[in-house]
Amino acid sequence: MVSSPRIVPDSSAPLRLAIAGLGTVGAGTIRLLQEHGEQITARCGRPVEIAAVCARDRTRDRGCDLSGIPWFDDPVTMAREASVDVVVELIGGTDGPARDTVEVALAAGRSVVTANKALVALHGLDLAHAAEQAGVHLAYEAAVAGGIPIIKALREGLAANGVRRVFGVLNGTCNYILTTMQETGRGFDDVLSEAQRLGYAESDPSFDVDGIDTAHKLAILTSVAFGRPVDFSAVSIEGIRRIDAMDIAFADQLGYRIKLLGIAEETEHGVMQRVHPCLVPKDGAIASVDGVYNGVVIECDHAGRSMLEGRGAGAGPTASAVVADIMDLAAGRAAPTFGVPIKRLTHSPSAPIETLVGACYVRLMVVDKPGVFAEIAAALRDAQVSMESILQRGHDPGETVPVVMTLHATVEAAAMRALARIGSIDAVVEPPCLIRIEDV
Amino acid sequence: MVSSPRIVPDSSAPLRLAIAGLGTVGAGTIRLLQEHGEQITARCGRPVEIAAVCARDRTRDRGCDLSGIPWFDDPVTMAREASVDVVVELIGGTDGPARDTVEVALAAGRSVVTANKALVALHGLDLAHAAEQAGVHLAYEAAVAGGIPIIKALREGLAANGVRRVFGVLNGTCNYILTTMQETGRGFDDVLSEAQRLGYAESDPSFDVDGIDTAHKLAILTSVAFGRPVDFSAVSIEGIRRIDAMDIAFADQLGYRIKLLGIAEETEHGVMQRVHPCLVPKDGAIASVDGVYNGVVIECDHAGRSMLEGRGAGAGPTASAVVADIMDLAAGRAAPTFGVPIKRLTHSPSAPIETLVGACYVRLMVVDKPGVFAEIAAALRDAQVSMESILQRGHDPGETVPVVMTLHATVEAAAMRALARIGSIDAVVEPPCLIRIEDV
Numbered sequence: 030m031v032s033s034p035r036i037v038p039d040s041s042a043p044l045r046l047a048i049a050g051l052g053t054v055g056a057g058t059i060r061l062l063q064e065h066g067e068q069i070t071a072r073c074g075r076p077v078e079i080a081a082v083c084a085r086d087r088t089r090d091r092g093c094d095l096s097g098i099p100w101f102d103d104p105v106t107m108a109r110e111a112s113v114d115v116v117v118e119l120i121g122g123t124d125g126p127a128r129d130t131v132e133v134a135l136a137a138g139r140s141v142v143t144a145n146k147a148l149v150a151l152h153g154l155d156l157a158h159a160a161e162q163a164g165v166h167l168a169y170e171a172a173v174a175g176g177i178p179i180i181k182a183l184r185e186g187l188a189a190n191g192v193r194r195v196f197g198v199l200n201g202t203c204n205y206i207l208t209t210m211q212e213t214g215r216g217f218d219d220v221l222s223e224a225q226r227l228g229y230a231e232s233d234p235s236f237d238v239d240g241i242d243t244a245h246k247l248a249i250l251t252s253v254a255f256g257r258p259v260d261f262s263a264v265s266i267e268g269i270r271r272i273d274a275m276d277i278a279f280a281d282q283l284g285y286r287i288k289l290l291g292i293a294e295e296t297e298h299g300v301m302q303r304v305h306p307c308l309v310p311k312d313g314a315i316a317s318v319d320g321v322y323n324g325v326v327i328e329c330d331h332a333g334r335s336m337l338e339g340r341g342a343g344a345g346p347t348a349s350a351v352v353a354d355i356m357d358l359a360a361g362r363a364a365p366t367f368g369v370p371i372k373r374l375t376h377s378p379s380a381p382i383e384t385l386v387g388a389c390y391v392r393l394m395v396v397d398k399p400g401v402f403a404e405i406a407a408a409l410r411d412a413q414v415s416m417e418s419i420l421q422r423g424h425d426p427g428e429t430v431p432v433v434m435t436l437h438a439t440v441e442a443a444a445m446r447a448l449a450r451i452g453s454i455d456a457v458v459e460p461p462c463l464i465r466i467e468d469v
Numbered sequence: 470m471v472s473s474p475r476i477v478p479d480s481s482a483p484l485r486l487a488i489a490g491l492g493t494v495g496a497g498t499i500r501l502l503q504e505h506g507e508q509i510t511a512r513c514g515r516p517v518e519i520a521a522v523c524a525r526d527r528t529r530d531r532g533c534d535l536s537g538i539p540w541f542d543d544p545v546t547m548a549r550e551a552s553v554d555v556v557v558e559l560i561g562g563t564d565g566p567a568r569d570t571v572e573v574a575l576a577a578g579r580s581v582v583t584a585n586k587a588l589v590a591l592h593g594l595d596l597a598h599a600a601e602q603a604g605v606h607l608a609y610e611a612a613v614a615g616g617i618p619i620i621k622a623l624r625e626g627l628a629a630n631g632v633r634r635v636f637g638v639l640n641g642t643c644n645y646i647l648t649t650m651q652e653t654g655r656g657f658d659d660v661l662s663e664a665q666r667l668g669y670a671e672s673d674p675s676f677d678v679d680g681i682d683t684a685h686k687l688a689i690l691t692s693v694a695f696g697r698p699v700d701f702s703a704v705s706i707e708g709i710r711r712i713d714a715m716d717i718a719f720a721d722q723l724g725y726r727i728k729l730l731g732i733a734e735e736t737e738h739g740v741m742q743r744v745h746p747c748l749v750p751k752d753g754a755i756a757s758v759d760g761v762y763n764g765v766v767i768e769c770d771h772a773g774r775s776m777l778e779g780r781g782a783g784a785g786p787t788a789s790a791v792v793a794d795i796m797d798l799a800a801g802r803a804a805p806t807f808g809v810p811i812k813r814l815t816h817s818p819s820a821p822i823e824t825l826v827g828a829c830y831v832r833l834m835v836v837d838k839p840g841v842f843a844e845i846a847a848a849l850r851d852a853q854v855s856m857e858s859i860l861q862r863g864h865d866p867g868e869t870v871p872v873v874m875t876l877h878a879t880v881e882a883a884a885m886r887a888l889a890r891i892g893s894i895d896a897v898v899e900p901p902c903l904i905r906i907e908d909v
Contacts (some may be wrong), residue, residue: 057771061629061771062629065629065630065631068628068629068631068696069628069629071696071809071810071813072624072628072804072808072809074805074810170626175772176627176771176772176773176775177775178621178622178625178626178627181618181621181622181625181626182618182621182622182626184512185618185621185793185796185797185802186610186618186621186622186790186793187616187618187789187793188508188509188512188793188796189501189502189505189508189509189788189789189792189793189796190505190789191505191508256508256511312757314757314778317752317754317757329789330785331497331501331616331785331786331788331789332615332616332779332780332785332786332789332790333616333779333780333783333785333786334779334780335616335617335777335778335779335780336776336777336778336779337775337776337777337778338754338775338776338777338778339772339773339774339775339776340772340773340774340775343773345770345771345772345773346771346772346773348629348771349627349629349630349769349771349772350626350772352629353625353626353627353628353629356625356628356629357625360804361801362625362802362804364512364800364802365514368512369511369512370511370514373511
């Protein structure tokens with residue numbers, strides 16, 4: 030049984046917050062709380078009060094009024110000592126002060142609201158244990174898909190359903206890069222540099238472009254959707270660095286867009302979690318999630334298919350989600366961390382990516398000479414992989430030209446065997462580029 | 470202050486339900502509760518038990534197991550006498566037994582879950598009063614947009630925001646008819662007859678095609694989004710009967726689709742609620758909400774723009790929403806009826822449709838002869854309405870031909886004056902057909 034919540038909804042005493050981290054999201058959260066204080070009080074049945082804040086630099090102008098709010102220099106000290114009901118962790122980072130702050134807050138019997146996807150994806154189960162033991166709550170709506178209330182939709186709005194599949198565009202940086210490549214025909218490196226100049230990508234972009242951020246979010250969605258312990262290590266991850274402008278153009282000709290998707294689905298081998306670029310039908314809903322928007326599709330047994338789309342990041346959308354969690358705590362509406370008490374999480378098996386069955390797009394860079402197609406076809410036949418189409422783009426004897434194939438639904442392991450052999454053909458001068466085709 | 474909820478979340482006693490109405494949705498609700506009983510218990514922290522049912526015909530096979538469940542012949546008696554915590558009203562209808570059942574249940578101190586949009590749109594404020602006085606809850610997620618958790622998204626997920634506009638495709642019957650007209654080029658009457666044969670439209674279709682059902686849902690959305698008393702009488706309503714196959718074709722040529730939208734927005738004159746057919750950009754998200762799907766867009770100050778799309782009706786999606794409400798009650802998570810206690814609802818003014826400012830598409834049926842354009846142009850000039858384009862489709866002297874105009878953003882009242890005069894021109898042989906252009 031869930032232990033009795035410490036926060037009683039009919040109390041008229043303010044809910045007291047300590048906010049750790051006053052960067053973009055922290056300042057946005059304070060502005061939102063101050064701007065809509067009256068509405069928040071009306072909707073929660075009690076006021077929400079910022080009773081402590083913590084950041085390194087006291088002098089910076091953050092565009093919000095911090096006057097009269099007790100200031101701490103150390104978030105862990107604040108989490109331990111401030112007289113508050115809830116600690117809001119907006120520091121970021123998987124370990125270090127963010128994790129320490131959350132652990133100390135929970136141990137001290139304070140609920141925690143965080144926007145920290147890495148922390149929840151990697152240490153979520155331990156933190157949920159700590160919250161349960163202390164009889165408090167850990168909430169993280171802001172960790173996934175910013176302004177879209179996707180955690181609440183899975184945990185409450187669609188909670189009566191069995192989920193079959195949940196997938197989506199979860200990283201605005203990758204989606205901005207792929208959308209811009211699509212719209213301009215420019216290459217990955219060029220568009221990434223521009224995104225860095227515009228502040229849409231970090232100076233070290235690997236968290237985003239290598240798919241890790243998407244995988245953090247997917248691991249969290251999977252836990253809530255399927256009622257399983259969050260398990261980042263079970264996510265197969267591939268980023269978008271090797272997507273060439275050519276692939277975007279060929280995909281377009283074939284009727285597809287390229288999106289980085291996080292996908293979790295029930296298979297006969299267990300729940301499979303994977304992050305990789307996908308060809309998705311141009312006229313489908315997920316193809317139209319463009320730029321910095323996020324979109325999540327939920328397929329379930331009774332409600333059918335739903336899609337939620339909105340801004341995935343930024344001060345406003347993230348603050349909206351942080352404050353929604355705070356309001357649930359204030360109103361006494363908070364749920365168990367992953368939707369059910371820990372002992373009710375199911376330990377069903379995870380399916381490895383090798384068991385995936387699906388269609389693929391493959392691009393080869395091939396020296397244009399007779400006999401190469403025959404070698405490729407033999408490799409596919411021997412691996413029992415069925416080709417749907419093959420097309421050499423351009424004809425220039427002796428030069429390197431792209432060859433694009435689409436493969437019928439095939440087991441991942443077989444496709445990998447065929448591609449390994451194709452990659453070893455002399456005339457194939459680059460490792461084959463495989464992108465999965467998802468019928469979404 | 471909200472009175473203390475009667476249902477305590479840490480209780481392990483079952484939440485006891487009485488279900489009134491065993492039609493498609495009632496039977497679907499029972500099937501869902503029975504199929505996912507274990508998951509529902511895990512997520513609520515307590516079991517949900519069907520402790521009474523009521524319908525007229527005891528003998529019908531409803532595809533669900535009713536054995537051992539106490540049966541009532543009269544829903545009002547059940548609402549008064551059954552030993553239950555929650556009455557689920559799935560009878561339907563604005564007055565009569567549905568309303569009586571809900572009133573008696575609330576008066577007897579039982580919470581109510583309903584899928585009845587007409588009841589909530591017309592009597593929601595009185596019922597919310599009754600619920601507050603009894604210290605119980607009235608929940609109606611299933612009343613709007615079926616499987617999409619839109620009430621929860623507005624009331625909780627985006628609750629920290631100020632909403633600027635909320636709009637959407639809210640009626641599957643109209644959307645099916647318009648989508649089919651678009652795809653096949655067929656006329657309204659023809660497609661309506663087919664929809665009736667297929668069971669997508671009622672034998673008396675006026676509730677759907679005249680926009681009333683959409684207006685019920687919009688009135689509810691408006692109340693939750695803007696924190697105002699639900700006010701169906703303030704909704705300006707126009708249906709889709711006069712949309713001609715020609716209009717769909719002309720709209721397509723101009724880059725638009727035609728959708729029946731419900732729109733609520735803040736204007737300088739107050740909150741305006743309107744239901745009418747709209748030209749929407751083909752490549753926008755709302756244009757791609759096709760067939761029996763519903764889609765709702767929320768524009769708010771911090772989270773920006775979000776869209777939720779999913780199945781709007783049917784046993785599964787509606788049951789999903791009904792059971793989500795039941796689970797919130799079981800878990801002690803229920804909120805005030807319209808998001809805030811009644812005394813915190815704001816009584817801001819409602820803006821009449823005459824103050825609407827927007828662009829329009831206008832189709833005239835005109836006898837093809839010299840001088841007609843000049844008369845039309847003069848009427849527009851005198852009403853100070855600015856034309857963007859005018860195009861006569863076809864040239865056939867002496868015969869009736871369509872003339873299509875688009876008007877720049879103009880005050881509704883001025884457009885109406887201009888159209889009244891244009892309609893009185895001899896050569897204009899039918900009342901002008903005006904369809905608003907929405908930049909959504």
